[in-house]
Amino acid sequence: MTLARLTVLAAETVGATQRSLPDELRPLAVAVPVHYEGLPEDDILAEGFPDDILGLFSGDPHGSEFASDQPAPPRIILYLENLWDYAEGDLGIFREEVRLTYLHELGHYFGWDEDELTARGLD
Helix, strand or coil: CCHHHHHHHHHHHHHHHHHHCCCCCHHHHHCCCEEEECCCCHHHHHCCCCCCCCEEEECCCCCCCCCCCCCCCCEEEEEHHHHHHHCCCCHHHHHHHHHHHHHHHHHHHCCCCHHHHHHCCCC
16 A cells, blocks of 8 residues: 555545534644654654654643743644554555554643543544
């Protein structure tokens, strides 16, 4: 599967996931850019993230944008080649894992820690 095709499939899945969110969360979710990359860059790995990371939220969580002098804009990165490998080439599993990974990273944007994500079934 090509990265271009994985990107289209992932973007479709993220869009459907956003449309399924509750009305009060949807505008917040849509405002966070989603970037689709094949694999994590060396600088991400140098920060200690595993090479098989599926997704990453970076930036300041919602509501804390003005807590620092130089707030970082929020963004979600999905690592599509890792997601495809995780799904072992199964399209249904890939779409489901894209959905779950997106929601997990979106949860970080909302300020939820790992325990709160687990409690919501987003781990």
